[in-house]
Ligand SMILES: Cc1cc2nc3c(=O)[nH]c(=O)nc-3n(C[C@H](O)[C@H](O)[C@H](O)COP(=O)(O)O)c2cc1C
């Protein structure tokens with residue numbers, strides 16, 4: 001990466017170099033949180049409250065970072081979080097991320113609001129595991145069409161983001177008047193969709209601005225409620241995973257309504273400011289639903305020890321977010337690969353120096369809250 005040819009390790013350096021390559025508006029869109037950014041800060045702070053108590057002399061010479069999830073084995077202990085509008089970070093956007101994910105065999109959760117279509121991204125991924133993150137549109141027929149297309153393109157789970165009935169109050173983006181959907185970076189899946197196209201008077205190729213205005217009207221579905229989950233269940237055989245669970249009662253509801261998994265997440269501090277950090281939410285949720293459905297985790301994962309702590313507190317998998325996006329901004333596919341390579345090495349070293357050989361050995365006996 002362009003750091004006087006030195007590799008970049010520190011998260012703050014990733015952030016700094018991404019800032020140097022992106023416009024002020026785009027960097028701010030990626031980096032910032034909502035409101036006063038208290039939750040954004042808390043996501044990282046929360047990890048500092050937990051300390052690892054390693055136990056040694058366990059023969060850690062042979063290590064295995066793979067995890068089992070929904071009857072599949074994944075080679076890496078993390079997946080790439082769904083991040084929209086990646087064409088704003090780099091011209092190759094999600095295609096570059098897909099190529100890097102394939103190279104490093106890291107599962108990729110592709111966002112609905114991607115700059116390239118889910119089919120184009122799937123083509124780059126080959127047989128790399130992929131899930132599709134769904135922003136449930138208020139146009140139900142369009143929602144069903146997106147789910148069908150994802151299933152056909154080889155995505156093996158549908159991740160329904162539930163924390164975004166509408167977009168959070170993001171003061172930085174409001175100040176900059178920067179909205180990546182309006183800037184045209186999140187419309188590929190809609191413009192490629194037969195249902196969405198049928199709603200337009202003129203095709204997006206003829207009148208892009210008016211197609212984007214139509215898209216802005218239907219992208220979210222604030223009316224959505226628990227009983228609606230039956231609708232996509234009817235349209236797909238794929239596992240359905242709810243992303244954005246913070247309250248243990250919602251975790252219980254997820255089980256009751258037949259979800260196949262949940263992701264404990266506060267959307268990287270980008271939705272409601274003042275919600276609890278994702279790590280603070282994790283233990284109580286695990287207590288309620290552990291063993292019933294897998295509990296995944298994101299928001300604040302920056303380094304190997306963070307991964308160790310999340311698994312120790314009961315996560316079944318973790319998602320990496322902003323770090324890989326900064327890699328993309330800095331150097332496209334190669335930049336993402338470098339971030340993934342370092343992150344994998346960090347997790348491996350962290351596992352060994354915690355006295356463990358496998359991710360599945362991590363449990364609450366390994367950590368203490370101080
Ligand atoms: C720029 C950006 C765009 C995002 N877009 C989406 C999205 O399209 N869908 C979604 O479910 N989550 C989205 N997220 C949230 C991530 O999936 C994830 O929850 C978050 O990045 C975790 O926080 P962290 O990156 O600080 O660890 C986005 C996050 C960022 C930073």
Ligand SMILES: O=C(O)C(=O)c1ccccc1
Nearest residue numbers: 084113167180181267270
């Ligand atoms: O930026 C985000 O976090 C995000 O998820 C999003 C989704 C759609 C439109 C704008 C932002």
